[in-house]
Amino acid sequence: xxxxxxxGEMLLAALEQDGELLExxxxxxxxxxxxxxxxxxxxxxxxxxxxxxxxxxxLARGRVLDVGAGAGRVALHLQEKGxxxxxxxxxxxxxxxxxxxGVRDARVLRVEDVxxxxxxxxxxxxxxxxxxxxxxxxxAPRLLRRLAAITSDRARILGECLDPxxxxxxxxxxxxxxxxxxxxxxxxxxxxxxxxxxxxxxxDYLFQSRAExxxxxxxxxxxxxxxxxxxxxxxxxxxxKDARARAARTD
Amino acid sequence: xxxxxxxGEMLLAALEQDGELLExxxxxxxxxxxxxxxxxxxxxxxxxxxxxxxxxxxLARGRVLDVGAGAGRVALHLQEKGxxxxxxxxxxxxxxxxxxxGVRDARVLRVEDVxxxxxxxxxxxxxxxxxxxxxxxxxAPRLLRRLAAITSDRARILGECLDPxxxxxxxxxxxxxxxxxxxxxxxxxxxxxxxxxxxxxxxDYLFQSRAExxxxxxxxxxxxxxxxxxxxxxxxxxxxKDARARAARTD
Numbered sequence: 001x002x003x004x005x006x007x008g009e010m011l012l013a014a015l016e017q018d019g020e021l022l023e024x025x026x027x028x029x030x031x032x033x034x035x036x037x038x039x040x041x042x043x044x045x046x047x048x049x050x051x052x053x054x055x056x057x058x059l060a061r062g063r064v065l066d067v068g069a070g071a072g073r074v075a076l077h078l079q080e081k082g083x084x085x086x087x088x089x090x091x092x093x094x095x096x097x098x099x100x101x102g103v104r105d106a107r108v109l110r111v112e113d114v115x116x117x118x119x120x121x122x123x124x125x126x127x128x129x130x131x132x133x134x135x136x137x138x139x140a141p142r143l144l145r146r147l148a149a150i151t152s153d154r155a156r157i158l159g160e161c162l163d164p165x166x167x168x169x170x171x172x173x174x175x176x177x178x179x180x181x182x183x184x185x186x187x188x189x190x191x192x193x194x195x196x197x198x199x200x201x202x203x204d205y206l207f208q209s210r211a212e213x214x215x216x217x218x219x220x221x222x223x224x225x226x227x228x229x230x231x232x233x234x235x236x237x238x239x240x241k242d243a244r245a246r247a248a249r250t251d
Numbered sequence: 252x253x254x255x256x257x258x259g260e261m262l263l264a265a266l267e268q269d270g271e272l273l274e275x276x277x278x279x280x281x282x283x284x285x286x287x288x289x290x291x292x293x294x295x296x297x298x299x300x301x302x303x304x305x306x307x308x309x310l311a312r313g314r315v316l317d318v319g320a321g322a323g324r325v326a327l328h329l330q331e332k333g334x335x336x337x338x339x340x341x342x343x344x345x346x347x348x349x350x351x352x353g354v355r356d357a358r359v360l361r362v363e364d365v366x367x368x369x370x371x372x373x374x375x376x377x378x379x380x381x382x383x384x385x386x387x388x389x390x391a392p393r394l395l396r397r398l399a400a401i402t403s404d405r406a407r408i409l410g411e412c413l414d415p416x417x418x419x420x421x422x423x424x425x426x427x428x429x430x431x432x433x434x435x436x437x438x439x440x441x442x443x444x445x446x447x448x449x450x451x452x453x454x455d456y457l458f459q460s461r462a463e464x465x466x467x468x469x470x471x472x473x474x475x476x477x478x479x480x481x482x483x484x485x486x487x488x489x490x491x492k493d494a495r496a497r498a499a500r501t502d
């Protein structure tokens with residue numbers, strides 16, 4: 001088994017073979033699952049997206065940063081709508097797929113490495129659970145401040161996540177407990193994607209409840225305006241600049 | 252991660268949740284793949300089986316041993332047709348699924364442990380690649396002699412397999428080479444099934460060409476009568492007792 005861009009190789013294979021995409025995710029404790037994607041997820045046209053994603057995207061405006069762009073469906077849709085979009089993904093394979101599918105500005109970049117050279121954004125989209133790229137309680141504020149620094153005063157983050165605490169699955173509940181016992185938030189999962197002979201490096205994904213998200217946002221320059229949901233425990237957090245919240249209060 | 256009956260837990264979950272079944276198979280070198288099953292495979296009604304399986308099953312007669320019965324589809328069909336069927340599977344969960352679905356005689360038993368206490372069979376069915384349970388060049392003759400000992404003189408094995416050597420996949424070709432370099436047949440794969448937090452023990456699956464199968468059968472009391480195929484590289488080997496082959500020649 002190699003360590004490498006298993007995620008990107010999977011997306012490239014799905015693009016080239018036009019086949020069904022079965023994504024295998026392994027948690028550090030060996031818990032493993034496969035999910036079926038394809039037209040209905042990474043490559044889905046706008047009309048087939050979950051309604052929460054379509055509804056939340058109406059709040060996108062101006063220049064957009066698409067974080068964890070995957071196969072580029074969000075970037076492509078927003079481009080067509082006339083937005084200036086920069087799509088970033090840590091996976092070179094994913095960025096290759098974005099480019100082949102027509103995303104005009106797709107870059108291999110981890111969200112924690114964004115900086116002012118990208119210009120100023122009015123909207124940050126983190127769909128497909130990518131709000132979980134906040135990663136951990138320690139890492140999240142740094143990342144949010146970095147996003148604050150490269151966005152306009154009235155910027156919004158549209159971030160999709162899931163509330164991990166509604167599960168009744170004993171394996172997941174035990175994992176939450178194990179997390180807490182080692183000083184992590186319950187919903188922090190260390191996972192990797194496996195595809196054929198390649199595994200991605202392990203990475204942290206932070207699932208969080210709305211209350212936890214509010215607490216994390218505190219002091220970062222961002223505030224939770226509202227959430228949009230149609231299929232709990234999934235939700236999209238509409239996160240706005242504090243400045244805007246303050247302005248709204250004084251209107 | 253536990254080592255246990257991941258295969259059976261997967262089938263039980265599919266039975267109870269009536270959901271899509273995604274089977275994750277991991278090879279010893281870390282190569283991993285997920286396959287989508289469900290109504291179309293383990294739980295498929297006869298009408299939805301591949302035609303080679305339906306055609307070959309017309310050759311079933313008398314008392315039947317269903318080896319690696321899985322969710323019991325073959326046993327259930329043959330029961331309905333009036334056959335006396337014993338279904339065996341190494342997986343307790345699979346046997347539980349067989350029983351719940353109505354298989355009258357389902358037993359937790361590995362094929363290498365069958366003995367005369369089961370009575371005499373006229374047909375042995377090894378569908379769904381289960382002819383590969385022959386396992387290895389060393390193990391196959393022992394297992395075939397054991398099957399010869401518990402079957403009637405005119406018995407048949409209907410065994411499904413695939414020819415591993417038609418692939419152009421460089422990973423698989425390299426694995427074949429690695430096998431040969433350590434004295435194994437090219438198509439011997441050491442795999443396990445993973446389901447949630449459980450992995451089955453590693454087990455050997457022997458994919459073999461027709462020529463290899465003929466060579467393996469030599470001296471075991473069995474002979475390859477013909478193969479039935481509709482979707483290469485998969486094939487069903489119709490294997491008959493040497494006695495019958497001899498009798499046919501002198502008819």
